Amino acid sequence: MPAADAAASTLGAAAAQSGRYFGTAVAAGRLGDSTYTTIAGREFNMITAENEMKPDTTEPQRGVFNFSSGDQIYNWATQRGMKVRGHTLAWHSQQPSWWGGISGSALRQAMIDHINGVMGHYKGKLAYWDVVNEAFNEDGSRRQSNLQATGNDWIEVAFRTARNADPSVKLCYNDYNIENWSYGKTQGVYRMIQDFKSRGVPIDCVGLQTHFTGGSSLPGNFQTTLSSFAALGVDVALTEVDVTNSSTSQYGGLTQACMNVPRCVGITVWGVRDSDSWRSNESPLLFDGGGNKKAAYTSVLNALNAAGPTSSPTGPTSSPTGGQSSPPPSGAKRIVGAQSGRCIDVPNSSRTNGTRVQLYDCHGQTNQQWTYTSSRQLTVYGNVCLDAAGSGNGSAVQIYSCNGQSNQQWNVNSNGTITSVQSGRCLDVWGTGNGQQVQIYDCNGQANQRFSLS
Numbered sequence: 454m455p456a457a458d459a460a461a462s463t464l465g466a467a468a469a470q471s472g473r474y475f476g477t478a479v480a481a482g483r484l485g486d487s488t489y490t491t492i493a494g495r496e497f498n499m500i501t502a503e504n505e506m507k508p509d510t511t512e513p514q515r516g517v518f519n520f521s522s523g524d525q526i527y528n529w530a531t532q533r534g535m536k537v538r539g540h541t542l543a544w545h546s547q548q549p550s551w552w553g554g555i556s557g558s559a560l561r562q563a564m565i566d567h568i569n570g571v572m573g574h575y576k577g578k579l580a581y582w583d584v585v586n587e588a589f590n591e592d593g594s595r596r597q598s599n600l601q602a603t604g605n606d607w608i609e610v611a612f613r614t615a616r617n618a619d620p621s622v623k624l625c626y627n628d629y630n631i632e633n634w635s636y637g638k639t640q641g642v643y644r645m646i647q648d649f650k651s652r653g654v655p656i657d658c659v660g661l662q663t664h665f666t667g668g669s670s671l672p673g674n675f676q677t678t679l680s681s682f683a684a685l686g687v688d689v690a691l692t693e694v695d696v697t698n699s700s701t702s703q704y705g706g707l708t709q710a711c712m713n714v715p716r717c718v719g720i721t722v723w724g725v726r727d728s729d730s731w732r733s734n735e736s737p738l739l740f741d742g743g744g745n746k747k748a749a750y751t752s753v754l755n756a757l758n759a760a761g762p763t764s765s766p767t768g769p770t771s772s773p774t775g776g777q778s779s780p781p782p783s784g785a786k787r788i789v790g791a792q793s794g795r796c797i798d799v800p801n802s803s804r805t806n807g808t809r810v811q812l813y814d815c816h817g818q819t820n821q822q823w824t825y826t827s828s829r830q831l832t833v834y835g836n837v838c839l840d841a842a843g844s845g846n847g848s849a850v851q852i853y854s855c856n857g858q859s860n861q862q863w864n865v866n867s868n869g870t871i872t873s874v875q876s877g878r879c880l881d882v883w884g885t886g887n888g889q890q891v892q893i894y895d896c897n898g899q900a901n902q903r904f905s906l907s
Contacts, residue, residue, distance in 0.1 A: 460758040464739075464750075465498030465535075467757035471712065472845020474499035474536065474719035475757065478693070481505050481522040483729060484529055488744045493725050499580065500530035501538040501692070501721055507547045511571050515551050515563065518570050527578065536883065538692070538721065539575060539582040541627060542568050543611045545598035546587070552599070561603040565614050572618035577793075577884030583627040583660055583692070584615045591630060593641025608645070609654050616655035621792060621884050621901045627660035627692055633672040634681060646685050657897075658718070660692035663707060666735070670696075671703040676710040683716035688846075693723040695730060695737035696749070704739070705752035712760040716895075718846055785822035787815055787907055788831070791869055792900035793885035796821045799833060799852055809851045810839065812882055812889040825906060829862040829874060830855060839863065841893050844876035850891040869903030870896055880904060 461467035468475035476499030483489045493500075504510060505522040512518050530537050543564055552563060572582065585608050590596050600607050608626070615624050626646065631639040642659070649656045659682045665671055672678075682689045691711055696703045711717035724730040728742035739750040788797040790812060798813035799820040815821060823831045823839070831839040833852060838861040840853035855861060862874035871880040873893050879902040881894035896902060 461754075464496045464754060464757065467754055468719060469498060469847070470758070470843070471760040472843055472847040473711070473717070473757075473760075474721075474847065475753075476500055476535075476538065476719060476721035477725055478503045478721065478723045479526050479530070479725075480729070481525045483725075484525065489725055489729065490529075492740055492744055494533050497535065499536050499538060499719055499721060500526060501540050502526045503724075504547070506539055506571070507541060508544065508552070508567055509547045509549050512549050512567050514549070516566070516570075518574065520571075520574050523575075527575070531578075536580040537578070539571075539579045539622070540692075541583040541586040542571060542615065543584065543600060543607075544586040545596060545600060548599075556599060557603060560599060561607065561610070564600060564603075564607070564611065568611060568614045569618050572615060572622070575622075576619045577621055577886050577889070579619075579622050580883050581623045581625050581658060581690070582615060582619070584624050585611050586627045587629065588626075589628060589631075589638050589641045589645075591636075591638050593637035593639075593644075595641075609649065612649070612655050620899060621882070623657040623688065624655055625658040625660045625690070625692075626656060627662065629662040629664050629693070630669060631659075632661050632663060632665075632669075632675050632678055634674040634678040639678060643682065643685075646682065646687060650685050650687070656687060658688040658690060660690050662693040662723075663691040663695075664693060664723070664732075665696040665700075665703055665707075666732075670700075671706045675707065676713055679710055679714040679717050683714055688716050688718045689714065690718050691720040694720060695723045695732055695735075697732075697735045697737060699727075699736055699738065699747050699749040701749045701752040704749040705756050708753045708756035709759075712756060715845075785819075785824050787817075787821055788823050788871070788904050789815060789907055790882060790885070790901070791903035791905065793882070793889070795885070795887065795889075797823070797839075797880075797891060797904070803852070804834060804837060806853045807842075807851050809849050810891045811887075812885070812891070813887050823906070825863075825865060828857070829864065831863050831871075841873045841875060841878075844873070844878070844893075846878065846892075846894050848876075848878075848893050850880060850893060865906060868898070869905065870898075871904055872896065 464475040477497045478501045480503045679689045726740040727736045795812040796815040802820040837852050838855040841860040842849040859875040864872045878893040879896040882889045
């Protein structure tokens, strides 16, 4: 357990210490409630729209998209420095009414067009997308939905479409009742992910909704489930957490299980206060209807803080394709993103320790001029180093006075990646736009992790 003066006092800050997030679901209609927004803005660092990015809301008529409420949530979150999860693109429920009048190839095309339309709008802006939601029965077979009736490959098509629509966002499969490793549904989803990974179908993460009710509580093998999915090469996340009567042991246990699995990237509770929950009569969240912290809040915060300042690296410790390059000749160079064409930039030419670097249009000023030294430091302004604020996934990349430590040393690799000597993780950006923040993340070979010094 960190010393008391080192422990974070909010859920988001505590999770960030180990490179994770702690999020909540937000409804646009509640953003006028000051108690609601005060808690949400203070405690969380990842936001999911409850309903505002689902198919019936975003495409109420064929080819006619409406992003007003989704954008309201996105703007509210990003203005406060939070990231956003997209939820969801293809689902048997909350479909546009016009989907009910089509089937077969027409419905398949409608799904493809919907994914392209929605992801095109949010391209480069979101951290994750729940591409497909709840496509399995309890016994591990496929749910017999209208989407399933278009052909058994519909989930694969959805993921391939999503990757083409936005190469930078993490693509997730999301479901409930997949927390118990020995359960049929869990095994069915596991086999699908295993198959996708073996055939190169693009999938980056699995979301376990983690709705624990009287009949579905924290299983003893929950951590085994998380680590088993992670071993397939995907991130895992707890995406819609709520627990009957806010059991402190279950909340603490599910949080601890995530902290124990390096590729468990974060936790989202499904609502802010009990009164905001779809299960409000079961008191399932971390804040009561008055906005007061409950005992379960403390159990979660303690588990997040106990994870310590970093998590163990899970990525490769060298370039995935081998071949670290020798330091280039001295002289200031731009660090240009392969995906975005934008430069790594120190905002407002700041020289303040801890200023997080970002992507920005290349302009040749000194706050975009980096020198790769013989000691593998990337320096700006002559004596300020590019610095990893931690070694876990999602750790911020910032500027800091040079100190010679390994979190300020970088390998510039022949495949275009730049990896932290301390963690082995890659410089990474979520998106391509001006102001996108830079972090370190497990190396995956995608364009959002490739840079050139030029």
